[in-house]
Amino acid sequence: MYSLFPEHLSQDWAGYVQVPPLHLPVPLGAVVPKFYGLYTPEPAEPKLDADSDEAETKPQKPILIMLMEECGKPIDPDKLTPFEKFVPQLPRKLSWSHLLRLHVAGFAQGSFYARNILVQPGPLCLPPSLRAMERPSYRIIDFGRGRAMRDFDMSAPNSDMEGFFPVKHEDQLRAVSSLGIGNMELVSSMRIGGREGEVVDEVEQLPLD
Numbered sequence: 001m002y003s004l005f006p007e008h009l010s011q012d013w014a015g016y017v018q019v020p021p022l023h024l025p026v027p028l029g030a031v032v033p034k035f036y037g038l039y040t041p042e043p044a045e046p047k048l049d050a051d052s053d054e055a056e057t058k059p060q061k062p063i064l065i066m067l068m069e070e071c072g073k074p075i076d077p078d079k080l081t082p083f084e085k086f087v088p089q090l091p092r093k094l095s096w097s098h099l100l101r102l103h104v105a106g107f108a109q110g111s112f113y114a115r116n117i118l119v120q121p122g123p124l125c126l127p128p129s130l131r132a133m134e135r136p137s138y139r140i141i142d143f144g145r146g147r148a149m150r151d152f153d154m155s156a157p158n159s160d161m162e163g164f165f166p167v168k169h170e171d172q173l174r175a176v177s178s179l180g181i182g183n184m185e186l187v188s189s190m191r192i193g194g195r196e197g198e199v200v201d202e203v204e205q206l207p208l209d
Contacts, residue, residue, distance in 0.1 A: 072120025110145030
């Protein structure tokens, strides 16, 4: 799944953006962790059998390790930092805006719970000693159940009810229960990433105003 994401979902941008239907401008940061590829460890040296001089050879299963960005710890909607208490809706708005941007790009997370949203002090352009939770960095992780809109036939007559739309809508329902997103925000954003949504190509501009 990570290899399918367009580059703008993992790039760090400067400034703020307003993601409809949200009215609060949010920092335009990366949505998903940076994916560096798959790593295959070198096979271990064969062990010598104590009763013979021949090396003991056993078939080894291939091991692939995903190299990804360190993104922090899962958020806890019930425990807010002093800065988050001053702006109590900020963590929820940022996480919600990340989900909407993911849907606009044509992807659904498939398991959108608070444990799959990581936060760490930011901004990440500064050395670790200068970062603070007053400027947090969020990432959506765990796409084992994720789906891409390109997997569905969006031209089918019932694509809204049987295609990408219900998968995306399930993400938003989980966001309501796990993040406390308001129902009005859910209803007003149900169409984002639906039939009119487009799979964003890497060479295109960020699909946000």
